Amino acid sequence: MLVLLPPSEGKASSGRGAPLKLESLSLPALTEARETVLGELVELCVGDEGTAREVLGLSEGLRGEVAKNAELRTAGARPAGEIYTGVLYDALDLATLDPAAQRRAARSLLVFSGLWGAVRVTDRIPSYRCSMGVKLPGLGALGAYWRTPMAAALPEAAGDGLVLDLRSAAYATAWKPKGEVAGRTATVRVLHAPTRKVVSHFNKATKGRMVRSLLTAGAAPSGPAELVETLRDLGYEVEAQAPAKAGRAWALDVLVEEIH
Secondary structure, eight states: OEEOOOOOSSSSOOSSSSSSOGGGOOGGHHHHHHHHHHHHHHHHHOHHHHHHHHHOOOOOGGGHHHHHHTTTTTOEEEHHHHHBBBHHHHHOOOGGHHHHHHHHHHHEEEEEETTEEEETTTSEEOOOOOOOEEEETTTTTTHHHHHHHHHHHHHHHHHTTEEEEOOOOOHTTOOOHHHHHTTTEEEEEETTTTTTTTTTTTHHHHHHHHHHHHHTTTTTSSHHHHHHHHHTTTTTTEEOOOOSSOOOOOOEEESOOOOO
16 A cells, blocks of 8 residues: 655754765655755755745745755755654654554655655655745746656556555645556545535544554555445545546545534
C-alpha cells in the first residue's frame, strides 16, 4: 500500500542536525528536479525579500520564512515526519506509533511537496516554505513542473498494490495515476454525514486518524474494494463508487457526524 499525503503549511524548525543531502532522499529519479527547484528557491530568497514574499505568497509577518529558505543548503535536516506538523500530522501522531507501525509508515507514506516533489517520512529534510501552487521565476508553476519527473518516478513507487490518495487538489496536480495504477487507486473525501457537505478541518483530522488506524492494525488491503471493507471493520462509515471506466480511480466518501 502506498499512501499519498499533502504536506503541512506550518513546519517544525530544522534543528541542529546534519544538513540536507539530496542524494540520500527516496525516489532518486527526482534528484535532478529537486536540485533545480532548490536552486531556484534559494536564489529567489537570497535576493530581494519583498519579491520573494510576493512569489511565495507570504505576509509581512512571515518574512522569516524567506530567510529560512535562503539557508536551506546549510540548515539542519530532520526526518520529514518530524518536520511536517498541523492537523493531519497531529492526528497521525507518528512518534507514538508502535515500532511495527512506524516501519509500515516508513514503507508506505509518501508526502508530496512543492520543493522536494515527494519524500518518505524518514527522509531527512530542512524546514522550508514553498507550496505546490508557487510559480518560481525560472520554472513557472511547480505543480506543472513536477508532472514530468513524477510521471517517471511514481509508478515504480506505487508498485503493484493499492494507492490511497489523500492529497489536496493543489498537490494532486503534480501526479495523476493513470492506466492500471489508477484502477487500484482510491481517493477520499470526508463528508459531514447529515448534510453531505465537505468539511475542512475535520477532513484533515479524519484522514490522519484513518491512516493511523490502518498502520496500527497492520492492514494491507490489496485494492480499493478491500480497503473499503477494512475501513468499515475499523469503525469508519464509508461509501464507495467504483470507476465507470478503466483507468480511473475509485472515489471513497468517509462520513462523520461531528465537525470539529
